[in-house]
Amino acid sequence: MKSLNMSFEEKSTWVSLAIIIFVFIGYFSQVYEGLISGNLDKAAVMGLFIGAVVSIIVLEIVLHTVIAVLSVKDAGQSTDERDRLFSMRAGNISGWVLGIGVLIIAAYTTMHDLESVWIANLLLFAVLVSQVVSYTLQIFYYRRGY
Amino acid sequence: MKPAISNNIRKLRFENDEMTQQALADAVGVTRQTVFAIEKGKYSPSLEVAFKIAETFGVTLDKVFQYEGGKQSR
Numbered sequence: 001m002k003s004l005n006m007s008f009e010e011k012s013t014w015v016s017l018a019i020i021i022f023v024f025i026g027y028f029s030q031v032y033e034g035l036i037s038g039n040l041d042k043a044a045v046m047g048l049f050i051g052a053v054v055s056i057i058v059l060e061i062v063l064h065t066v067i068a069v070l071s072v073k074d075a076g077q078s079t080d081e082r083d084r085l086f087s088m089r090a091g092n093i094s095g096w097v098l099g100i101g102v103l104i105i106a107a108y109t110t111m112h113d114l115e116s117v118w119i120a121n122l123l124l125f126a127v128l129v130s131q132v133v134s135y136t137l138q139i140f141y142y143r144r145g146y
Numbered sequence: 147m148k149p150a151i152s153n154n155i156r157k158l159r160f161e162n163d164e165m166t167q168q169a170l171a172d173a174v175g176v177t178r179q180t181v182f183a184i185e186k187g188k189y190s191p192s193l194e195v196a197f198k199i200a201e202t203f204g205v206t207l208d209k210v211f212q213y214e215g216g217k218q219s220r
Contacts, residue, residue: 007179073168080176081192082183145188146149 008074009083010142011067017135019059024128027052031121042117049124086141094134101126149190150214156185158203158210174198 006014030048034040068075079087105122114122159165167181174181174195183189184199191199200207 005179005182007177009177010179074177074179077177080180081195082176082180082189145183145186146190 006074006142007083008067008071008077009079010139011071011074012064013135013138013142015063015067016060017132017139019056019063020128020131020135023052023055023059026055028121028125042115045117045121086138089141090134090137093137094130097133098126098130101129149187151190151211152187152214153184153211155181155199155210158205162203170199170202173202 027048031040031045034044102123105119105126109119109122155170159167159170167185168178171178171181175198176191176195180189180191184191196207196211200210203210
């Protein structure tokens with residue numbers, strides 16, 4: 001990672017992106033399987049969701065500790081103006097992604113009769129897509145340099 | 147758009163006891179990777195950071211940064 005000249009914030013962004021994709025591919029694939037098989041109820045979905053949240057927390061702690069140990073000097077640095085700029089730029093765009101996603105879901109749910117658990121999962125999906133967009137954009141800005 | 151500002155930071159670092167990028171970064175309050183990006187002309191620092199860099203080297207701002215105006219590239 002040193003040869004790629006990554007700051008700790010960039011490494012952290014890569015880690016968070018990988019975690020969120022990994023955990024929620026697992027979550028949504030299990031939800032989908034349950035939906036298809038008809039074996040999924042609200043309690044089961046809640047269990048999967050709590051499991052996903054706990055997984056994210058544990059993986060974030062473990063993997064950020066690993067990258068901090070591997071790059072001790074960089075880990076001690078606080079975020080600087082470039083980190084904050086990239087975060088704000090990415091957040092500006094991902095905010096639009098989230099807004100459009102929520103509008104689409106709102107339109108869809110007014111036309112179809114869905115249980116609240118599925119509306120919640122659609123909204124969760126929109127939040128995740130916007131977060132993936134945010135992390136991806138931040139990485140793009142870091143690699144491009146500006 | 148790639149910044150239209152070039153700089154002499156690398157040269158100034160060597161002229162100042164071969165200051166490292168990390169030392170300059172610590173002096174102005176940014177990361178080493180940001181100093182690297184500034185030297186490569188990929189990132190334009192804020193005015194405050196630009197002035198801090200000039201102050202660190204003990205020179206005026208125009209001795210550190212040069213605006214390339216119409217020559218900027220996309």
